[in-house]
Amino acid sequence: MDAGLLTAGAVGSFYTVARGSQPVVAGNPVPGKMTYRRLGRTGLDISVVVAGEMDLLPMHERAYELGVNYWHKVGNFEHPGPEFFKDKDRDSFYCDMVIDTLDKEGAIAQFEWGLKQSGLKTIDFLKLHSLYRDPKDIKKYSGIFKAFDYLKKKGETRFLAVAQHGNTVEVCAACIQSGLFDAIQPNFSVFSPPEMHDMLAFAKKNDVGVICKKVLAGGERLWQRRPDRKRNTEKLLKKSDYTLGQTLLKWALDVYGVTAVVPLITNFEHLEEDIAVGFEEKTLSALESKANTKALRDLAEDLSTDYCRSCGRCTSVCPKHIEVADIFRFEMYYSAYGNPRKARRLYGELPSTQTAVECDACGSCEEVCPHGLPIISKLRSAHTLLS
Numbered sequence: 001m002d003a004g005l006l007t008a009g010a011v012g013s014f015y016t017v018a019r020g021s022q023p024v025v026a027g028n029p030v031p032g033k034m035t036y037r038r039l040g041r042t043g044l045d046i047s048v049v050v051a052g053e054m055d056l057l058p059m060h061e062r063a064y065e066l067g068v069n070y071w072h073k074v075g076n077f078e079h080p081g082p083e084f085f086k087d088k089d090r091d092s093f094y095c096d097m098v099i100d101t102l103d104k105e106g107a108i109a110q111f112e113w114g115l116k117q118s119g120l121k122t123i124d125f126l127k128l129h130s131l132y133r134d135p136k137d138i139k140k141y142s143g144i145f146k147a148f149d150y151l152k153k154k155g156e157t158r159f160l161a162v163a164q165h166g167n168t169v170e171v172c173a174a175c176i177q178s179g180l181f182d183a184i185q186p187n188f189s190v191f192s193p194p195e196m197h198d199m200l201a202f203a204k205k206n207d208v209g210v211i212c213k214k215v216l217a218g219g220e221r222l223w224q225r226r227p228d229r230k231r232n233t234e235k236l237l238k239k240s241d242y243t244l245g246q247t248l249l250k251w252a253l254d255v256y257g258v259t260a261v262v263p264l265i266t267n268f269e270h271l272e273e274d275i276a277v278g279f280e281e282k283t284l285s286a287l288e289s290k291a292n293t294k295a296l297r298d299l300a301e302d303l304s305t306d307y308c309r310s311c312g313r314c315t316s317v318c319p320k321h322i323e324v325a326d327i328f329r330f331e332m333y334y335s336a337y338g339n340p341r342k343a344r345r346l347y348g349e350l351p352s353t354q355t356a357v358e359c360d361a362c363g364s365c366e367e368v369c370p371h372g373l374p375i376i377s378k379l380r381s382a383h384t385l386l387s
């Protein structure tokens with residue numbers, strides 16, 4: 001983060017705290033008022049910045065103090081768990097839990113295990129974690145809907161959501177069309193194609209709430225691969241008082257149909273920086289400017305062949321069924337988000353027949369990749385990092 005981008009006033013004084021030598025923890029001043037938006041037909045007013053996986057309990061406490069009221073992926077990780085939730089009014093926050101099976105019994109077992117881990121009696125959303133390859137899968141696997149109905153009747157959950165990072169536009173549009181889902185969580189960033197914007201507008205039209213993931217598109221370390229362009233972009237963004245990361249989040253929040261964003265937060269500095277984007281809605285107008293959007297798009301254009309959009313076209317033609325998009329996502333966790341432990345764990349969980357080592361360089365994937373990624377060489381580098 002470039003301190004030169006920060007200005008005086010409320011936001012500036014906040015960063016004096018955020019960038020000081022002491023880590024920012026619960027109890028420090030709260031520098032702004034969080035913005036809340038209605039999450040579609042659920043009617044829930046959620047903070048425009050949502051909290052996700054964070055390693056340390058004090059980070060969750062600080063997020064709560066800053067006005068965040070939605071936690072995603074509860075029950076799957078150590079935090080936030082009972083220690084965090086025990087002193088919170090249950091009406092003061094919402095949360096979801098990831099389910100990674102479409103099988104009725106498996107989903108019920110997984111959900112109830114996670115519920116126990118969380119120490120909560122209800123988790124607001126049961127969320128399918130990128131389980132659909134094709135829109136046809138929604139009708140094909142009815143077990144998950146039976147599981148949801150069963151858990152809802154027991155009072156253990158209330159709404160159904162889907163997170164998607166493969167064939168995202170088609171699958172999310174079909175989920176909206178089905179009328180079965182109350183909220184969607186797509187990957188969405190300045191790299192996303194125009195069809196993604198159409199899908200978000202479709203969600204809005206159908207009153208389906210949208211929480212966007214991967215908005216930072218690889219984070220600071222990806223942008224640093226083009227330092228000159230990054231510097232130029234930051235100069236252009238200077239007037240907005242935001243860092244590049246904040247501008248990316250704010251840009252997404254301005255897109256029609258988007259309710260909230262969930263940035264991956266790995267340290268206290270990013271926690272304060274990312275959550276501050278939810279403060280003071282009035283700053284949106286400056287960031288809506290064409291110049292800012294153009295600056296972000298130009299930067300994305302320069303990095304285009306570095307960034308996998310998880311469209312899934314490569315995997316659909318790969319004779320070896322290699323999970324290319326997943327492997328590139330894990331590589332991003334490693335090199336862009338600085339989380340090698342998670343990246344290696346996820347890569348290790350892939351079936352051995354679908355890892356990068358099985359690639360025989362036939363080239364079919366590169367022929368269909370709409371963004372010209374050098375898939376074969378990227379797979380090799382990813383395998384070296386992740387194995």
Ligand code: SF4
Pocket residue numbers: 314317318319320321322324358359360361362363364365366375376
């Ligand atoms: S080059 Fe490798 S990843 Fe690409 S289609 Fe062929 S086997 Fe699959």
Ligand code: SF4
Pocket residue numbers: 307308309310311312313314315324325368369370371372373375
């Ligand atoms: S490598 Fe290309 S084709 Fe494959 S998922 Fe990523 S963007 Fe799509």
